[in-house]
Amino acid sequence: MHRVYLTKRAIMARGAAQEREVMSASRGGGFARVTKWIGVATALLSFGTAVYGLLRAEGDLRERRRVVSEQLSAGREHQKAGDYPVAWNSLQTANAAAQVDGMFAKLLGGLSGERQRARTAQEDLAMEWIQKSRIKEGETFADLSDKLVNVLAAGAASATGVRKADLLAHLGWAYFLKYRSGDFNVKPEVAYREAVAADAGNPYANVFWGHWILWNHGPIREANERFDAALSTDRARAAVRTFQLAAFTNSHSDDYEAAWVRVVDDMRVRGERISTKTWHDLYGLYYFAFDDPSLLRSMLDGVPPDRQLALEHELLRSGELTPAQKLVTKGVAGLTLEAASKKEEALVAWRELLAEVSGDPRSTLNDSARAAIKRLSRTTPH
16 A cells, blocks of 8 residues: 555656646747747848838939939030039039948949949040130139149049040140149159050140140150151041140240141141131231241241142131231232242232222331332233
């Protein structure tokens, strides 16, 4: 009996233990379930935060794309209008809007394309602006250069080929403007050499380099080699001619007039557009040459009489001269015919000119025409 009793107690104890184990397991399972749901809730919160961040990033990207697009468009319009400072501000705003990409923005594609467009637009504007060298009142060329050199240098560092050469060439021109403003530590020719190394026939690098040679009183022959290289391609031909003509005007060499007129005549022969300013500058030379035989001889040394006559007639047809300026140019044509030993044609030209100016006793061309007619009449058979 005693042994049976003990067995029942053991059985009861074992049952109680099992019950406690069941209850403990039950309580443990509840805790696990709670922990699980807490984890799920945390994950959902994290997911919601991520979705919210993603939606905000998407909205921010749309807004920044809009700003970049609008500012790039505005910058282009201001640039076309020649308002470079305002165009520069627009492109800086576009560039700033395109710069920062967070994690979510990168997941959505980012603004790398917009950044490149803004950067390229800034570089293009910098090159055009430094070419035109337009400055506001109170500014110097050095002020303009300081504003643009970093964009040009950074662009050149990451570019290759023609683009690299273009940027380096304009960087060199920016340094030239600093040099012209009194900063003699800069070396424009270094940038020009690097540009030519990247693109041997680069029009900007070569014409700027030729300009630099003449600015420093170098030989015209060396400058002409650079100008010929710049003209070896039709790219940027109008810009090349502008800087080529400016180079000879600024050279102050004894025979710069002959070289300058040679360029204008070459443009005429090739059918290139000659600007209003160039026609006016040509007339200015003719005006002084009319009373300066040595200047006329220098111009005729640069361009032979037959071609000089063609250039004079083209000037008369250009529509850029006033009636009084046309009369002076006709007088120069008479002198050119004499220099070409076409005395009969010269006599006819002078008589026609005298007929035009005889009604104006104040015209100094009266005396010049009469003197020429008298001079030619002695040596021209009737």
